Amino acid sequence: MTNDNDFWLSLARQLASYRQQLRRPFIQGILGGQGTGKTTMCGILCLILKQLGYRTVSLSLDDLYKTYDERLALKQQDPRLIWRGPPGTHDVELGLTVLHQIRECQTSVAIPRFDKSLHAGAGDRTTPEIVENVDIVLFEGWFVGVRPIDPAAFDTAPPPIVTEEDKAFAREMNSKLSDYLPLWEMLDSLILLYPTDYRLSLEWRKQAERQMIAAGKPGMNEQQIEQFVNYFWRSLHPELFINRLVKSPTFVDLVISINPDHSFGAVYQPNNV
Structure with missing residues (x-):
């Protein structure tokens, strides 16, 4: 299936159908690493669902x-937490409160918002967005729905989990995922945006930074x-965590394969592989 209007419309209609069947707000999880198109997906679905008469919040x-x-x-x-992002840097209770209120x-409902440009790029909370009578929530993130794995997996972990310190950090991040499970239980469905090679995220990030620098903005x-x-990757390695979910119909409802040029490849349900 390709990245075209028919796909987006079909997916939006499916979400609308789920909302009708539930008779309460529907919460759609979207899991994808850097550059997989989570934000784009949410933007397009919000626009189509609005046309279909549904109030959607991302x-x-x-x-x-x-x-x-x-x-x-x-x-x-913990000086190892040099950047925001890994498990433990989020307010899980805040997320639970918001999703409970919507459900x-x-x-x-006051939807929290985060401004990454504040404090010289460290980021901070900003004014919440007040939304009313929400039908559908699109809850996206780089480890939305990701679950803890057997700690023994880190004994032979792939790079960049190399040193004993790396392995200790990875095990600790893995254990912190347990704190997020109540949040994942709020999801009615989970879509996985799955690159054909997880290392594409690095190339996509480099492309994005080059574009920002070319546009006169600061970049790495x-x-x-x-x-x-x-x-x-040290905190939650895609090879260890995401590859397991691709094969798991228990936790993932739809997998969308992402090609190197960001186009969609195969679209399938895990139990139909």
């Missing part, structure tokens, strides 16, 4: 980051990008 895992001050305190406790059909150099992406 919520990112990024919107649930702890405040700047809370993350400063966290970094002092209980509260008329007006190649070495900084590699350090940044490797940091995320």
